[in-house]
Amino acid sequence: MTVSSKRIFSGTRSTFPGDLRDASSGSAANKSDLLDYDDAAPAVTGAWAAAYSATRFYQIDFNSPRPAGLPASSVNFNIKYASKGGGGSGNACIYKIEVRRASDDSLLGTLDHSAGPLCSTGATYRVVNEDISSLVTTTDLADDLRIKIFGYETGAKGWNIEYATVTGTSYASWTLFEKTYTDQSTGAATVTPWSIATAEGTGAAGTIYTAASTWPSTVPTSAKYLQVTFDHPDLPAGAVVQSVTLKNIWRDATAPGLGGTLCNYFEVYNGASLVETHGGTTQATAQSCNNSNVTWQTDTVTLSLVDTVAEANSMTIKFYYWVAPLCGGGGNPNCVRSVTDQVQATFTYYLN
């Protein structure tokens, strides 16, 4: 009797959206994680020293969407960076890169470029793809990854970082995206979590996303929404999708008052194709309503029609908010913005 086990056992893997588009005004604005995409929206560091300093670095902790226990290959840290430019600026230089475990900060290895720092030419971007396959050999390590970049700017200015990701292969190509970064380029640390990655529940600045504009009155408007696309579930081809769950934790930015409440429904897309809709366009049929700027509303919804690898990997959600029964005008509830603490998709799947 020959017995063979599945390549990936059934399990749940979660990730968050890095791509966020805010169309609360009726015009979509790119509010995505600045470190995720090559989209001309760079993250800007503080001012570095003009030469290497052991206390100045830029540290990135990545998301953890990979199934555990798999071998990983072709693992690369990819960064596109340049000097921020401006008067007196020079070149942005990487002196060394440390690869660490995020959970305990233990050092997996160092890519030492001290003998020949990797420098941009002024404000012209340089792309560096560092092979870290020998350090990140499993998805257990990939799911617990921290990259620490020690650098400087020859004019003691800041950097622009267009993207910083980790790519690899475990049955399929995958990409990891930033969850939290620590900018210690100045010597003093500033820790910034991606606003909708985790549920801090504090409402503190930097841990939430507040819609740019107030939501419409009475009924949702098709042009006004928050759209999220998830940071690459990267289910391998042939995987069997058993379930997909969406979690959205949100509240009002300010209370509408006067009996008003902020409501939403959402649509699930596979790319541009509508897959399913949750909630209706009235207060009675909404996915959820919340009249509080204190209490978080947690919506956990099973997306039963997202049942293929393609749908899972290309899943985009559009949240439509509105104030019910109405808002604006004298004696009516105020029109308010929404605050999002976390959006998370959880995929349960296996691979034979």
Added chain:
Amino acid sequence: MRRNRFPARKLLLSIAVLGSAASIAGVGTFATFTSSTSTSHTIASGTLSLTAPVNRLGTGASPIAAGDTMQRAIDLSYSGTISFGSATLTTSATSSSLLDTDATNGLQIAIDKCSQAWTESGPPYTYTCGGSTSSVLASRALIGSSIALSNLTLAAGSTDHLRVTVTLPSSADNTLENKSSTIDYTFTGVQRAGANQ
């Protein structure tokens, strides 16, 4: 690599018994007449035969996940003229992986017996017993040598209807993903104890 190997070793043992004609002779002191009688008997050795006329153990399973169970039927037929006294099972991996080397989270085996032939459905194979069941081997790690089996009939001319259940425990973690093992099963019968004949 999948191997379909007949998993039950047919065991045929012959018993050699030394036999000789007995002779009885009477002698008188002053005998004039004499007479004698003689007799003889034939002693023939019996046979032990262990066969598996029904056997699904060659059917593998792929791909399995934690919590999966594989049921396979095998009949042990004692077709010789001498009963067995006991039987054991030896399992070995001709192609090994963590599936068979992890005694705790790897494959586990249990065997039970039905008083009549199992009713099979599938594949994937499952079995129901129309009679009574009894445990032949409680759940344990798959690999083992000379594992004692209980509640077998073992009587010459009879058949034990067995269901072998191999399970990958729910506790199997990701280290057991993408592994493959090929298992050989050898059932061995041992002759009953000698007795007056």
